[in-house]
Amino acid sequence: xxxxxxxxGYFSKGFFSKNSLTAFCFLIVPLAVYxxxxxxxxxxxxxxxxxxxxxxxPMNNFIGVDNFFKIFSDPVFRIAIGNNFxxxxxxxFFQLPLALFIALIIARKFRGAVVYRAIFFLPYILSxxxxxxxxxxxxxxxxxxxxxxxxxxxxxxxxFPFLSSPxxxxxxxxxxxxxxxxGLHMVLYIAGLQNIPQEIEEAARLDGVNWxxxxxxxxxxxxxxxxxxxxxxxxxxxxQTFDIVWAMGKGExxxxxxxxxxxxxxxxxxxFQLGYGSAVAIVIFIITLGVGMxxxxxxxxxxx
Numbered sequence: 001x002x003x004x005x006x007x008x009g010y011f012s013k014g015f016f017s018k019n020s021l022t023a024f025c026f027l028i029v030p031l032a033v034y035x036x037x038x039x040x041x042x043x044x045x046x047x048x049x050x051x052x053x054x055x056x057x058p059m060n061n062f063i064g065v066d067n068f069f070k071i072f073s074d075p076v077f078r079i080a081i082g083n084n085f086x087x088x089x090x091x092x093f094f095q096l097p098l099a100l101f102i103a104l105i106i107a108r109k110f111r112g113a114v115v116y117r118a119i120f121f122l123p124y125i126l127s128x129x130x131x132x133x134x135x136x137x138x139x140x141x142x143x144x145x146x147x148x149x150x151x152x153x154x155x156x157x158x159x160f161p162f163l164s165s166p167x168x169x170x171x172x173x174x175x176x177x178x179x180x181x182x183g184l185h186m187v188l189y190i191a192g193l194q195n196i197p198q199e200i201e202e203a204a205r206l207d208g209v210n211w212x213x214x215x216x217x218x219x220x221x222x223x224x225x226x227x228x229x230x231x232x233x234x235x236x237x238x239x240q241t242f243d244i245v246w247a248m249g250k251g252e253x254x255x256x257x258x259x260x261x262x263x264x265x266x267x268x269x270x271x272f273q274l275g276y277g278s279a280v281a282i283v284i285f286i287i288t289l290g291v292g293m294x295x296x297x298x299x300x301x302x303x304x
Contacts, residue, residue, distance in 0.1 A: 042285065048278035055274030067279035077280070080251075080258040081287075083170060087238040087259075090174055096230060099182040103189035104215060117190065121183040128180065132247025135176045139163050139248075163249050166256035173248050173257050180244065181237070185230045192226030193219065228299050235295060239288045260284050 049068070052061040071077050106116045123131065138145045139162035151158045162172040196219065204218055220227075242261035245251055250266075251258035264284065268277020 042282075045278045045281050045285075048275050049282050051275040052273075053275040054272040055268075056272070059275075063275075067276050068283070070276065071279055071283055076255050076258060077260070077263055079255050080260045080263040083258060084239050084241065084260050086170070087174065087177070087241055088235055091177075091234045091238055092231060095178045095182050096185055096227075096234060098178065099185035099230075100189050100227070102182075103186045103193060104219070107190045107193040117187070120186055123180050124183040126180070128243030129247045131176060131180045132244045135179075136163065136248050139172060164253060166254050169249065169253065170257045173245055176244055176248070177241070181234075185234070188226055188230050188233075189223065192223045196222050232292070232295060232299075236288060236292055239284065239291070260287075 048059075050062060050064055051059045052063050052067075053059045102120060106113050106120075126134075137143075141159045141161060141164070144162075146154075146158060146160050146162075161168060163169050200218060200222075201214065204214055209218070240261060241259045242265065245257055245259055245262055246265070249257060251262040260280065261284065264277050264280040267273045267280060
């Protein structure tokens with residue numbers, strides 16, 4: 001004799017199952033928050049970008065995609081986007097290798113290791129604005145460190161225009177970025193190194209593996225997931241660079257240190273061209289999202 005289906009049986013499978021409804025109840029609140037604070041602002045920015053609007057009066061001057069054509073025809077924006085990609089390149093080939101090298105040295109247990117970690121991580125605790133203002137004083141050509149402590153050692157640094165010359169301002173600011181952020185990546189690498197079983201290293205030493213071979217053929221391959229995460233953080237953060245650059249000269253002189261976010265801020269909030277600034281924000285969002293998705297795609301195919 002066949003059992004007749006009960007009324008509750010219709011809800012025991014599929015979307016209306018008890019587990020699905022429970023999961024939906026837990027997800028509805030974060031989904032609503034994400035929609036309100038992420039999805040809605042993005043859609044609103046897209047709408048604003050189609051107007052020539054100062055952010056105060058009515059939006060009655062619809063111009064379509066003209067703002068986007070104006071963005072890519074502006075040579076200042078091309079300088080800004082070029083600087084962002086230079087930050088990405090320099091971060092990947094200078095900042096992250098430095099953080100990894102220091103992590104390989106101080107990750108092992110020795111006297112004072114915790115103190116060294118705290119010293120290297122300390123700059124990351126400071127806010128970007130404080131770091132920018134601090135280094136602006138250090139770079140000052142009149143009473144900065146080059147005229148007080150380094151003049152006798154390195155004479156050509158006297159009155160050196162770190163932040164006032166178009167040829168040096170970008171690299172001077174990037175040095176501050178290395179000082180500020182490499183501690184974060186160092187801590188990530190140390191955490192990854194501590195997850196590597198000590199038995200693997202001990203077995204390698206018994207086989208006569210030296211320090212270089214240990215790191216090249218054993219440690220680094222096992223550290224790949226952490227390296228991929230660190231690279232992703234560095235790439236995304238490079239496209240969002242704003243605070244330090246703004247605190248150290250607002251991207252000047254002659255836009256030599258301009259970034260996409262400082263460019264957006266100047267038009268959106270200083271010049272009250274909110275429609276154009278919204279278009280710049282959409283461009284930044286698309287570039288960051290595209291690069292991030294491309295990076296995840298190429299790393300997803302790797303065995304990590």
